[in-house]
Amino acid sequence: MKNSESQNNKAQRVSPQTIKRLPAYLMYLQKVAQKGDLSISAPRMGADLEADPTQIVKDLSVTGIKGKPRVGYNVTELIHTIENYLGFNKNNEAFLIGAGKLGQAILSYHELQGFGIRILAAFDIDESKINQSYGNVKILHFKKLGELANRLGISIGILTTPSDKAQEAAEAMVKSGIKAIWNMTSVRLELPKHVIVQNTSMYADVAILLKDYNDSEA
Amino acid sequence: MKNSESQNNKAQRVSPQTIKRLPAYLMYLQKVAQKGDLSISAPRMGADLEADPTQIVKDLSVTGIKGKPRVGYNVTELIHTIENYLGFNKNNEAFLIGAGKLGQAILSYHELQGFGIRILAAFDIDESKINQSYGNVKILHFKKLGELANRLGISIGILTTPSDKAQEAAEAMVKSGIKAIWNMTSVRLELPKHVIVQNTSMYADVAILLKDYNDSEA
DNA sequence: AATATATAAAGAAAAATATCTTTATATAAA
């Protein structure tokens, strides 16, 4: 089950776990910045986030940030460094395919913009949805995907179709030039190796929850 | 010779990674069963799922299942064993709090039932949503949560409120006797230690996707 | 200015996880 991890780059490999923790740091740091604090130390972050301070230092170090002993990190510099490292400050233009409830939820959640993702349009085959808007994003007919993606040079696609349409939709996305797919369905997509696929399966987490809960009841 | 771990929850810690992989096996196995195959070998699973066969054997072994050399595992037995191990065959009754788009998506996605979760009711404060139904689940007023949860003995809650309401809603859930919370918001909840919280942050995965994508473009 | 101290940074150790190797065995083939 190695998927996107295999993308080998020049710099030394950074663990996915580290990368997954960085957005949480970012959200925390934005609150710290809002409070007006100019600097933040790893021990402080660790206490607030209930995390090991040395792990935080290690995680942050992958971005190249330098902190000062007895002071910590400059908050705004740290925010910008993480955003830059993760690509959140780029204008990552994306299309969303599948404007059902889940798709609508994604369209309505403006927090995604904080991650540098800007959804330019959504696509569906349900005529009753066409031309409706959610979160200022218009739903267009799926058949227009290819031409628009090509013309606008869209490389990122968010897949939120029903399971039985996922593979087909994903293939159309690839044919339209989309290179990276955020797959919110529980379907295992079969796509050419060069396509970057990130699976967000809510259901893996459900397994942990139920296991923990049922074990605690036993 | 460690056996019967499935019955003994104190037996041996099982890694979260293993538990997270089990639902993926389950979904795959259901397709295999649908095809009519009676048995399945780890090498075959590994080929289909692009995973290491020995890892699959190790993962499956935590459930206590026994396979036969040259044949593999009995498909239906394996399915039931995994479901039993994860608690998916229990009737895990749950409430959903926050009937916005994301909540509606969860209510409409019937796949959750395959995980043993049965959502009995949803709650919101938006009067216009009260008494509406999604996926056969009725939306009730949030103020009714406490009494109903108590009366029905609900222990599992799914949190899908907007971020700014998440902490407050979670506290109400705990006060109503809910012991396990599936937190779909990006908020870090501060709750008593005894409450089981599983965070599903879609945004961690976005970080991986964007990093992989932007690195590949570099 | 000198000293003490909190904290980042680097390195080492430990723990967790994944992969590889060997062994045992059930089934198929001869």
Add this chain to the structure above:
DNA sequence: TTTATATAAAGATATTTTTCTTTATATATT
């Protein structure tokens, strides 16, 4: 029945990730 072989199971090794320890240094305190 006998032998060959595919595969589960167990064990060993390797890798990855986290945690612990040490060191260096910038700032605060005196």
